[in-house]
Amino acid sequence: MSLLLCLCTGTAFAGKTFVMPKAQDAKAYPAHDEHPTEHVTLAVDPYDMADKANIFSVKYSEQGFLPIFVVITNDGDEPVTVGDMNAQLVTVDRTKIPASSTDDIYRRLSHPTASASRGPLPFPTKKVKGAVSKEALDEMQNSQFAAKAIEPHSTQSGFLFFDVTGISTPLAGAHFYLTGVRDAKGNELLYFEVPMEKYLSAPAPPKAN
Numbered sequence: 001m002s003l004l005l006c007l008c009t010g011t012a013f014a015g016k017t018f019v020m021p022k023a024q025d026a027k028a029y030p031a032h033d034e035h036p037t038e039h040v041t042l043a044v045d046p047y048d049m050a051d052k053a054n055i056f057s058v059k060y061s062e063q064g065f066l067p068i069f070v071v072i073t074n075d076g077d078e079p080v081t082v083g084d085m086n087a088q089l090v091t092v093d094r095t096k097i098p099a100s101s102t103d104d105i106y107r108r109l110s111h112p113t114a115s116a117s118r119g120p121l122p123f124p125t126k127k128v129k130g131a132v133s134k135e136a137l138d139e140m141q142n143s144q145f146a147a148k149a150i151e152p153h154s155t156q157s158g159f160l161f162f163d164v165t166g167i168s169t170p171l172a173g174a175h176f177y178l179t180g181v182r183d184a185k186g187n188e189l190l191y192f193e194v195p196m197e198k199y200l201s202a203p204a205p206p207k208a209n
Contacts (some may be wrong), residue, residue: 018056018139023157026073030202031176033192038183039076040150042192044176045069046199047159056143058136063108064165065100067143068176071157074150078184082156083148085180089162092173099160102140106132108163171196 026032029043047053047067053060060067070087074080089097109132145158164170178192 017135018143020143020158021055021069023069023071023155025155026071029071031194031196031199032071033194035190035192038189039074040080040181040189041073041075042178042194043071043073044194044196044199045071046171046196048171057139058109060105060161063105064163065105065108065161066164066170067159067161069157070145070160070178071155072147072150072181073155074152077152079149079151080184080189081149081182081186082180084182085178087160088177089164089170090175090177091167091170095167097162097164097170100163102144104163105140105161106137109136171200173197 026041026043027034029045031045032041032043034041045068047055047069048061050061053067056067066089068089072080072082087099089099091097143159145156145160147156147158150156162170174196176192176194176196179188181189181192183189
């Protein structure tokens with residue numbers, strides 16, 4: 001049954017409306033991989049800190065998920081398709097973590113104690129009481145990267161969520177890989193690879209006055 005048809009009770013995450021961050025050109029992010037010949041750039045921006053993660057009503061870190069903002073810019077004159085793209089976060093010890101689906105996230109939030117035996121999380125945890133609220137379900141669906149194509153000279157963005165349960169420092173020494181991006185003729189572009197150290201070692205942005 002589609003998650004849209006689920007009757008969700010409880011209000012553990014009610015009261016906050018998710019607003020997607022405004023994406024910049026992918027080359028503006030410290031952690032990016034530019035393919036000049038193919039005119040496509042991938043950038044990733046992990047929401048691993050509490051001040052950034054406050055855009056969400058769901059406390060994803062407490063449930064073992066790491067949200068990563070994915071930005072793809074197409075500077076070419078032809079569209080590229082991303083409907084079949086495949087993302088992986090590969091940790092320093094070569095553990096391959098695929099992006100979680102909405103169903104994966106929903107199951108974790110619906111049964112939060114299921115993750116308790118898998119080991120410590122990077123952040124303190126607390127149990128979620130009640131079922132997943134409609135607001136939380138809407139947020140899960142609306143925040144995820146949903147574009148199927150990227151038109152010429154445009155940018156698409158959205159979040160992917162990675163299950164990092166039991167990994168204390170998932171970004172240190174990790175790499176983000178993306179495959180399945182295709183040109184207008186259906187040919188797959190060379191895979192994208194972004195070392196997460198580009199993000200970790202980047203200077204902190206200046207604070208707004």
